[in-house]
Amino acid sequence: MIYEGKAITVKEIEGGIAQLNFDLQGESVNKFNRLTIEELGAATDALKAQKNLKGLVVTSSKDSFIVGADITEFTDLFAGSEEDLVANNLRANEVFNAVEDLPFPTVTAINGIALGGGFEMCLATDYRVMDKKAKVGLPEVKLGIFPGFGGTVRLSRLVGVDNAVEWICGGTENRADAALKVGAVDAVVESDKLVDAAIAIINQCNEGKLDNQARREEKKGKIKLNAMESMMAFEISKAFVGGKAGKNYPAPVEAIKVMQKHASMTRDKAIEVEAKGFAKMAKTNVAACLVGLFLNDQALKKKASAWEKEAAKVDLAAVLGAGIMGGGVAYQSALKGTPIIMKDINQDGIKLGLDEAKKLLAKRVSKGKMDANKMADVLNSITPTLNYGDFKNVDLVVEAVVENPKVKDAVLRETEDAVREDAILTSNTSTISINLLAKNLKRPENFCGMHFFNPVHMMPLVEVIRGEKTSDRAIATTVAYAKAMGKTPIVVNDCPGFLVNRVLFPYFGGFAGLVRDGADFQKIDKVMEKFGWPMGPAYLLDVVGMDTAKHANEVMAEGFPDRMKDENKSAIDVMFENKRYGQKNNVGFYKYETDKRGKPKKVVDEETYKLIEPVVQGKKDFEEEDIIARMMIPLCLETVRCLEDGIVEDPADADMGLIYGIGFPPFRGGALRYIDDMGVDKFVELADKYADLGPLYHPTEKLREMAKTGKKFFG
Numbered sequence: 001m002i003y004e005g006k007a008i009t010v011k012e013i014e015g016g017i018a019q020l021n022f023d024l025q026g027e028s029v030n031k032f033n034r035l036t037i038e039e040l041g042a043a044t045d046a047l048k049a050q051k052n053l054k055g056l057v058v059t060s061s062k063d064s065f066i067v068g069a070d071i072t073e074f075t076d077l078f079a080g081s082e083e084d085l086v087a088n089n090l091r092a093n094e095v096f097n098a099v100e101d102l103p104f105p106t107v108t109a110i111n112g113i114a115l116g117g118g119f120e121m122c123l124a125t126d127y128r129v130m131d132k133k134a135k136v137g138l139p140e141v142k143l144g145i146f147p148g149f150g151g152t153v154r155l156s157r158l159v160g161v162d163n164a165v166e167w168i169c170g171g172t173e174n175r176a177d178a179a180l181k182v183g184a185v186d187a188v189v190e191s192d193k194l195v196d197a198a199i200a201i202i203n204q205c206n207e208g209k210l211d212n213q214a215r216r217e218e219k220k221g222k223i224k225l226n227a228m229e230s231m232m233a234f235e236i237s238k239a240f241v242g243g244k245a246g247k248n249y250p251a252p253v254e255a256i257k258v259m260q261k262h263a264s265m266t267r268d269k270a271i272e273v274e275a276k277g278f279a280k281m282a283k284t285n286v287a288a289c290l291v292g293l294f295l296n297d298q299a300l301k302k303k304a305s306a307w308e309k310e311a312a313k314v315d316l317a318a319v320l321g322a323g324i325m326g327g328g329v330a331y332q333s334a335l336k337g338t339p340i341i342m343k344d345i346n347q348d349g350i351k352l353g354l355d356e357a358k359k360l361l362a363k364r365v366s367k368g369k370m371d372a373n374k375m376a377d378v379l380n381s382i383t384p385t386l387n388y389g390d391f392k393n394v395d396l397v398v399e400a401v402v403e404n405p406k407v408k409d410a411v412l413r414e415t416e417d418a419v420r421e422d423a424i425l426t427s428n429t430s431t432i433s434i435n436l437l438a439k440n441l442k443r444p445e446n447f448c449g450m451h452f453f454n455p456v457h458m459m460p461l462v463e464v465i466r467g468e469k470t471s472d473r474a475i476a477t478t479v480a481y482a483k484a485m486g487k488t489p490i491v492v493n494d495c496p497g498f499l500v501n502r503v504l505f506p507y508f509g510g511f512a513g514l515v516r517d518g519a520d521f522q523k524i525d526k527v528m529e530k531f532g533w534p535m536g537p538a539y540l541l542d543v544v545g546m547d548t549a550k551h552a553n554e555v556m557a558e559g560f561p562d563r564m565k566d567e568n569k570s571a572i573d574v575m576f577e578n579k580r581y582g583q584k585n586n587v588g589f590y591k592y593e594t595d596k597r598g599k600p601k602k603v604v605d606e607e608t609y610k611l612i613e614p615v616v617q618g619k620k621d622f623e624e625e626d627i628i629a630r631m632m633i634p635l636c637l638e639t640v641r642c643l644e645d646g647i648v649e650d651p652a653d654a655d656m657g658l659i660y661g662i663g664f665p666p667f668r669g670g671a672l673r674y675i676d677d678m679g680v681d682k683f684v685e686l687a688d689k690y691a692d693l694g695p696l697y698h699p700t701e702k703l704r705e706m707a708k709t710g711k712k713f714f715g
Contacts, residue, residue: 003046005039010046016054017202018047019195023061030062032117032149033070040121041095047102055202057195058108058125065110065134066118071143071298074291078282085279086272089148093271096150099124100220100267105205105212109194110134110185115173120149123158123219126205126212128185129197130176136184139171141245143294144287144667146255148278153270156259157219159183161233164259169241169252220267223259234260248532248667251281285677289669292714293659296652296670300490304483307491310472311480312422314338314395320411321401322353322384325428328456329398331357332485334381341383341390350384357382360457388418396481398450400428403551408437416441424477426450430501430548431555434467434494444469450478451498452487453661461660462487467494490657493647496559497552499654500661502642503671505556505564506634506696508549511537512570513693514630515612518620521571521589522604527627532665537631538589539602541572542582550576563695571612578611632674633687634696639671640703643713651713672713681707 003010007024020043022030030036047056060066077088099106099121106125108114114122114136122128122136130136138147138155146152146168156164163182167174176188189197204210225233237256245252258277262270281287315338319329322344330353333340344350361375370378383390391397397419401411408427416425425447427437438444449465462482466475475491482489492499515521525536533540541549549572557565575581575588582588583600590602622630639654648654655670668674675683683699684707690697699707706712 002050003039003043005035005042007033007036008039008043010043012053013057013195014199015203016052017057017199018050018053018055019057019059020047021059021061022066028062029064030060030066030118031068031070032066032121033073036070037092037095041098044095044098044102048098053104054206055104055199056102056106056125057198057202058106058121059195060111062112064112064118065108065114066121067113068116068118068139071291071294074143074282075295078287078291082276082279082283085282086275089275089278090272092149093275096120096124097267097271100216105202105210107198107201109198110136111191111194113173116140116147116151117149120147120151120154122185123151123154126215127187127198127201127210129187129189129194129201130179130185131191131194132176132188133191134176135173136179137171137173138168139173141169141171141249141251141255142290144249144251144284144290145278145281146251146258148274150267150271150274152255152259152274152277153262153267154219155184156263157221157223161223161225161230161237161259161263165237165241165256168255168259169237169245222266223263225263230260230263234263248665249286250284251286254281286667289667289673289677292669292673293656293666296656297488299652300488300656303491304479304489307476307479307489308483310476312395312424312473312477314477314481314484316341316394317481318343318391318394318397319353320344320397320399320415322349322351323400324352324356325452325454325456326400327353327356328360328454329400329428329452330382331360331378332456332487334378335361336485338481338484339381339383341385341394343385343388345386347386350386354379354382354384388415391415391418392420394419394423396424396426396477398426398428398452400452403429403432403548405432405436408432409440412437412447413440416443422446424448424474426478428452431497431552433496434465434470438467438469445471446474448474448478449494449498450482451500453500459661460488461500461657462489463498463500463657463661464489464491465494465498466491488656488660490653490660491649492653492657493645495642495645495647496555499642499648499657501552502556502560502647503635503638503658504662505553506638507631508537508541508553508572509564509566509696510631510634511541512566512572514622514627515571516568516615516617517622518616518618519622519627520619521608521612523622524627524631527624528631530624531628531632532668534663541575542588542590542592542602544582545584546572546575546581546588547584563698569615571615574612574615575608580608580611629686629690630693632671633690636671636675636683637687637696637699637703640675640700643672644700644702676712676714680712681710683707 001011010020013019024030107127108122108125110130119136138151140146159182179185180188205212242253262273317333317338318341319326320343322342330340330342342353364370365375427449434449438447448470451463453459464478479489521538525538528536580587586592591605592600595601651672655672658664687699
């Protein structure tokens with residue numbers, strides 16, 4: 001044994017070739033934490049001290065090579081000064097450089113996943129061989145940063161500027177064929193041939209058939225472009241990437257600037273430029289929010305895994321009510337491997353549901369994501385029916401009929417009689433109380449909410465709603481099924497609107513108030529999109545549907561009359577009364593025409609202004625800050641109330657629910673982190689400036705207490 005640590009071992013395997021193996025003890029995956037970097041340095045020193053070595057193969061004993069840096073260490077790390085961050089990166093880079101400078105040929109055998117720091121480790125060796133099923137990439141921009149262990153330097157020299165920009169700024173995970181095509185890896189083989197292929201390359205180097213020194217010098221040298229070519233490549237990239245990423249995500253463009261700056265430098269100087277750029281990004285609020293999001297997401301996954309241990313098995317599911325929603329649920333379930341029965345009361349409903357599934361599958365086939373055989377398998381996993389014949393074999397039912405308590409009650413009771421006593425019943429309601437729906441059930445302990453968001457195949461969130469009598473087994477089984485469908489489940493307690501809609505409707509209330517006070521709805525949309533929302537509130541209402549919004553608003557007003565009941569007629573009411581339901585009938589606040597790709601395109605409709613005139617009190621040009629405050633305060637305060645009322649377990653659940661459920665701007669981290677970043681005291685102060693607008697703008701007593709004592713939602 002040449003070296004033995006807790007993350008790395010080095011031994012000689014054959015003919016003077018050493019194997020450096022990553023196997024981080026006590027962890028299911030390899031990651032670059034402080035320990036691993038220290039041990040890599042020590043292992044490299046041990047390798048340098050060996051006299052007769054002819055080469056090195058780098059491997060991993062885990063299912064994946066290395067998944068990246070240990071993000072749990074980022075919070076402490078990023079809290080330091082920029083100088084400390086630069087010094088830290090340069091220390092780590094000394095280790096990677098030492099690997100690159102070893103006095104013999106080096107090859108990495110990439111199995112599973114090599115991402116971020118894991119792929120930067122691969123780039124430090126002379127050659128890379130890759131398992132056919134493996135994936136490689138540098139996804140750091142998704143955390144508001146960019147590669148800091150030499151990734152921008154080595155990749156840009158290895159695969160060229162255009163490819164490096166695409167990989168680094170897109171944060172993509174790349175399959176073996178794509179990696180081979182651009183030259184990021186040198187060979188692709190079956191997993192059991194990885195080490196043999198690596199050894200073969202080392203032997204070819206030692207026989208003079210391959211020149212690993214020339215390869216090394218290329219990676220350590222300057223980018224091979226003249227001044228004009230370099231300027232063109234980088235300036236075009238900055239314009240294109242800047243347009244795509246937008247001002248709210250600075251890391252992609254900053255990565256290009258850094259590559260441009262170090263293009264004419266050799267390795268050691270170039271790495272100093274990268275380290276400074278990395279530190280600058282690591283200190284941004286965007287990075288803090290996106291790292292926080294990643295950690296919240298990990299916490300959510302941990303909770304879901306804990307529930308999974310208590311779950312009953314779901315081998316067969318059923319959805320009640322075919323339609324678009326039912327078809328979406330059936331598609332998602334079948335696609336991810338759980339066969340499903342789709343029941344409706346008439347053949348038209350069944351056709352609509354099957355057509356929805358077929359349309360989504362055909363799209364996957366046309367994009368090359370599946371073949372026709374696989375499509376047929378998925379469709380065959382959906383069994384359409386008009387009766388309850390096969391329901392005795394069903395483990396879990398999703399009721400997705402119209403949003404009407406009487407209809408849902410009748411359907412749920414009927415279904416309860418048709419299924420086994422241990423089957424779980426769930427309701428895909430967006431607003432109706434689970435306790436209310438459980439009232440007439442014989443086994444309320446087997447019932448909970450399972451609220452999908454539209455469109456089902458695209459929206460990651462599922463709210464799993466616990467009623468007063470819901471058992472842990474029902475929650476656990478529903479969470480596990482949501483996870484099996486590829487969704488992110490969040491467990492919430494019952495109340496009108498649950499978490500997401502309860503928080504969304506005060507935001508719509510803020511919008512209605514602004515329009516009433518003379519703000520132009522188009523300007524509100526533009527301001528909120530600039531703030532980071534995927535669409536402004538008027539556009540979002542058109543997408544949700546004015547009839548759906550009107551119904552949900554009535555449920556909220558009844559549940560929280562003190563702040564959500566408004567006796568005045570709003571612009572939303574006007575749209576509803578004039579049957580302007582939004583995209584579903586091509587006219588709402590905007591008109592909708594079909595674009596070349598067959599998608600609805602919004603166009604301005606002057607008629608809207610005439611219709612809402614009676615509910616608007618004069619025209620007023622609001623400042624952007626004013627619009628943001630009036631929109632965001634009600635949303636943030638309702639999120640605070642959901643936490644205080646125990647609707648969600650902790651701040652992470654609340655923020656992730658809003659990001660996954662309604663597209664809250666990820667770079668802002670969620671409503672509670674937004675309050676934290678402003679300062680709880682400053683947020684309360686801001687809300688008090690708008691107190692005359694009514695209870696939607698009044699902070700809770702607990703929040704005032706937090707403001708006084710300097711407490712935050714996130715540590």
